[in-house]
Amino acid sequence: MWKTILRRVMIMVPEVIILSILVFLLAKAMPGDPFTGSINPKADPAQIKHLMAINGLNDPWYQQYWNWVVHLFHGNLGNSYQYQEPVTRLIAGRAGNTLWLAFFSMILTYALALPMGVFAGRHEGKLPDVVIRFYTYVTYCIPFFVILVLGIWIFGYVLGWFPTTGSVSSDAQGWVQTVGSHFYHILLPGILGALFSTVNIVQYLRSEVIDAKHSDYVRTARSKGVPSKDIYRHHIFRNSLLPIAAFAGYSITGLLNGSIFTETVFSYPGMGLLFVNSISYRDYTVITALVLIFGLLNLLGTLLSDIILSIVDPRIRIE
């Protein structure tokens, strides 16, 4: 087991190196520079050139990359051009917000999707299945940001149940109120995110349950005289949860991608919003740092998936 994981981690090393080069080059390939427009529009082009030079932006790419990597190992991701503040501090201040929202959304997703998927599969073709399927198709057809905007409009504006911007209310005082306010702020984006990300899991799980229901091993179980309830418990559930468990790692990626939409629409100060802002300001240091973090989390997600799968599926276990 540990050997498998270790080997899997070793494979990640070249992946990370390639990822970092790609990330760096892509950010550099964007047109524009971090200074034009951010200082006085009438600024002398020579002055901008000078700024570019002292920031090392005119060096060949491999040298810039090398400098970046060396700094990276010292925990220094550079300064944000836009905020004039170390990138590490900038991100650290927002990572918590994003992770809380993603975590809440993920728990809610599985809490909703697992029962729905199993229920729909079990009662295939009957009313609950039709209702759940209708819900998944409708949600699937609407773009995510439209769901977010609709959600804000209905629950935030018309009904006024939830706050529509920010991550904490400014007049929250004391520990309890602050945490409460934080939670209150992630409720609506978390729920909307979960509603959207349940769709894939529900549909996948539903078809897995239906497949398992008609599988030969379930027929064998029936021929043993196992009551239907126990067949679901011992044979169908576990077997159909297998692919879902395997996707759990990947779903981290999905949530982070989703955070870009959610945080932008909700003006929620997390990594997603920071990312979008940095792109419009050509804030290279922040962009590369964020893409690198997202990329790393992505790799960790796949690693997690592989580990989960090797735990739950004996066929994948490596002795």
Added chain:
Amino acid sequence: METESNFLNIKDVSTAFKIDGQFYDAISHINLQVQHDEILAIVGESGCGKSTLATTIMGLHDPAETKISGEIDFEGTDLLKLDDNGYNQFRGAKIGMIFQDPLSALNPLKRIEDQISEVMDYHTSLTKAEKHTRVLELLDEVGIVNPKRTAHQFPHELSGGMRQRVVIAIAIACKPDLIIADEPTTALDVTIQAQILDVLRAIQNENHAGIILITHDLGVVAETADRVAVMYAGQIVEQGSAEQIFNSPEHPYTRSLLRSMPQRDNEADDLYVIKGNVPSLQKMPATGDRFAPRIPWVPESAHEAEPVMHEIAPGHEVRCTCYKTFQFPDEKKGDVTV
């Protein structure tokens, strides 16, 4: 064939499947008896209803999609009148079933031991330790060389033959009176086939079970069966002792099947091929001899309008009267080719 030792009496059983909202008979008006210590072989082409008959006896059909009529008298109980819970008292306990494809018949995520002892969980009051002993005993009985090791393994770690042995071990775990083996050797190679059949026979000697052996392999039938029922398009067209069926087959379908079997002393270079296909459920003719379209040279007058079973010798029954005059086109009068 109504004797007292018949513990399974299938009377006039039909099973219809729902296709596009309508029910079509997959098997119609089946009458069969099984005794202790006997192997009844059911033979026929793919699609003629053999497996449907097996799953009907096991009660494995979804009641919403199927309509079953008739009576299956098992030791005095009509199985078809039972609800799911009632049926579960028989399934696994008194009737064991061996499935066709051992590769998919076992749950890939459960250890062999758990899959075998599961059947005992529901039908016996054995303790965990007793069940463990019984599992090892069963694995040994079905010819697994290292029961301890196998019990702890997962299905994917076993070969096809070993998996089929495990499936058999599950079927016989509670010493059922009836074992239904649905093509137990189809997925296996010939040497393993013979071993599996030996295992089945050994179990029968011990438990005095009746076995329904479903197969399309006439070689297997000749080797093992006491009695044979030949099915075509959902009906039994001929049944009798293995001797009667192999030595004096009467129904054109039985004769065609036997003729299409490769034989050592066969003079012809080519094997006989029965032309055409088994009709699909929707296209099943409502009246007349269902086999008639595949022996077009036989005049219509030779067939009965509503073919019924005729007892032509004790225990030997044939459907339709066309057998009396039936000949293969290349056959001279009075020439018997078997």
